[in-house]
Amino acid sequence: MAPILGRVFDIQRFSIHDGPGIRTTVFLKGCSLRCVWCHNPEGIDRERHLSFVARNCIGCGYCFRVCPNQVHVMDSEKGHLLRREKCEVCGACAEECYAKALELVGRDVTVEDALAEVMRDQPFYETSGGGLTLSGGEPLAQIDFTEALLRAAKEAGLHCAVETCGHAPFRAFKRVLPYVDLYLYDIKETDERRHEEYTGAPNGVIFENLRALHDAGAAILLRLPIVPGLNDRDDHFENVARLMRSLPRLRGAEIMPYHRLGTSKRERMGLASVGDAIYETPSKEAVAGWVEALRRRGVAVINEG
Ligand code: SF4
Numbered sequence: 096m097a098p099i100l101g102r103v104f105d106i107q108r109f110s111i112h113d114g115p116g117i118r119t120t121v122f123l124k125g126c127s128l129r130c131v132w133c134h135n136p137e138g139i140d141r142e143r144h145l146s147f148v149a150r151n152c153i154g155c156g157y158c159f160r161v162c163p164n165q166v167h168v169m170d171s172e173k174g175h176l177l178r179r180e181k182c183e184v185c186g187a188c189a190e191e192c193y194a195k196a197l198e199l200v201g202r203d204v205t206v207e208d209a210l211a212e213v214m215r216d217q218p219f220y221e222t223s224g225g226g227l228t229l230s231g232g233e234p235l236a237q238i239d240f241t242e243a244l245l246r247a248a249k250e251a252g253l254h255c256a257v258e259t260c261g262h263a264p265f266r267a268f269k270r271v272l273p274y275v276d277l278y279l280y281d282i283k284e285t286d287e288r289r290h291e292e293y294t295g296a297p298n299g300v301i302f303e304n305l306r307a308l309h310d311a312g313a314a315i316l317l318r319l320p321i322v323p324g325l326n327d328r329d330d331h332f333e334n335v336a337r338l339m340r341s342l343p344r345l346r347g348a349e350i351m352p353y354h355r356l357g358t359s360k361r362e363r364m365g366l367a368s369v370g371d372a373i374y375e376t377p378s379k380e381a382v383a384g385w386v387e388a389l390r391r392r393g394v395a396v397i398n399e400g
């Protein structure tokens with residue numbers, strides 16, 4: 096039987112923000128949402144991307160020689176440019192680029208290989224109460240791999256967390272339910288019209304899945320990406336508080352303040368901008384104000400302050 100493959104864009108060791116303790120986070124490619132503030136734009140599509148960081152280029156010229164499509168060109172004023180419309184993302188140039196100016200983003204891994212990478216830090220998980228987190232992209236969008244990796248990790252005794260946008264068929268949640276110790280569940284926007292505007296999809300199924308998971312006894316921590324000028328509104332905070340009152344076994348909520356990491360990633364990978372630059376990076380005071388606004392409404396916010 097052919098092995099189950101997962102397409103990942105990163106396996107990040109020593110994560111301390113993706114669940115309890117020290118963790119390894121496996122980032123899977125592919126997501127059905129298109130959030131305008133996405134900080135992992137390389138996770139949206141299943142296809143691989145060619146990343147180019149011009150400042151790392153040492154001008155060795157290998158990429159010019161190996162590319163079958165003449166994607167790499169030297170401009171007398173702008174220097175090394177990529178004609179991305181001709182690129183087939185074959186990876187030949189990235190393989191030759193020892194300076195790591197060029198890198199292929201997205202690789203296929205087997206469950207065994209992914210688990211072996213995760214198990215390298217098992218002693219740290221034991222001492223810190225950490226484990227494995229699947230993130231993305233949307234892990235449930237690659238349900239066969241996600242289910243198989245979670246099952247294998249559980250058999251290996253690991254604590255397993257899944258970070259999800261909630262936009263998936265509930266049958267996918269059911270398949271992973273026995274193996275997940277904690278869901279980090281995104282609530283991006285409580286207003287349906289705005290949710291569709293900001294993410295490209297309505298939020299009804301996200302709330303239905305949340306309620307069904309809650310009723311099935313799952314441990315769930317809400318994650319609230321907050322973007323200045325978009326969803327830092329009183330009515331959104333009020334709706335989050337109402338939602339949490341209606342689901343009393345939720346573990347609390349964590350505010351994920353907007354940051355601009357996605358902008359540089361888009362530039363490196365030649366991905367179309369989705370308006371990222373128009374948002375302000377929130378100040379510490381602004382974040383503290385959001386925390387306070389939610390706590391005042393009875394929400395157990397786990398952010399410090
Ligand atoms: S192979 Fe890498 S370092 Fe060499 S010219 Fe191409 S991008 Fe620059």
Ligand code: SF4
Pocket residue numbers: 145161162163164165166167181182183184185186187188189
């Ligand atoms: S990935 Fe392949 S087609 Fe694209 S620039 Fe590199 S060598 Fe050329």
